[in-house]
Amino acid sequence: MAEVIDLKRRQGKQGRIEKARARRRAQAVASVLSCGVCPRRCAHCGLPIEHYAPPPAEAPYPFCEVCQEEYEAFCRREQGGGAHEAYWHTDEWSECWRTWLAHMQAGQAFRGSAAFLRLMEENLD
Numbered sequence: 001m002a003e004v005i006d007l008k009r010r011q012g013k014q015g016r017i018e019k020a021r022a023r024r025r026a027q028a029v030a031s032v033l034s035c036g037v038c039p040r041r042c043a044h045c046g047l048p049i050e051h052y053a054p055p056p057a058e059a060p061y062p063f064c065e066v067c068q069e070e071y072e073a074f075c076r077r078e079q080g081g082g083a084h085e086a087y088w089h090t091d092e093w094s095e096c097w098r099t100w101l102a103h104m105q106a107g108q109a110f111r112g113s114a115a116f117l118r119l120m121e122e123n124l125d
Contacts, residue, residue: 030123033111042067043104061104
């Protein structure tokens with residue numbers, strides 16, 4: 001009889017574990033998306049921006065100096081700017097930039113949604 005399992009206590013414990021797991025997931029999503037466009041960090045590589053200056057009007061996100069140069073090279077290439085400026089400026093490199101920009105735009109759209117606002121309200125600590 002000593003091996004009788006208290007089902008209500010076990011279910012309660014399982015429920016607390018599931019709620020804690022869901023809260024950690026929600027906090028992770030909120031953290032990644034709210035910190036994803038910090039003006040003091042390069043949006044592309046994540047390194048701190050040493051000398052902050054407002055990004056040029058054509059730059060959609062804050063970039064460090066190197067990533068700003070690469071972004072500008074990408075823009076020139078997209079506009080048919082002639083020869084490759086560096087050997088790595090290939091079609092795959094351009095696709096990487098296009099995909100990254102689409103990812104950032106999708107994140108921005110989600111940050112403006114009611115679901116994200118609710119997520120932030122529920123997980124502000």
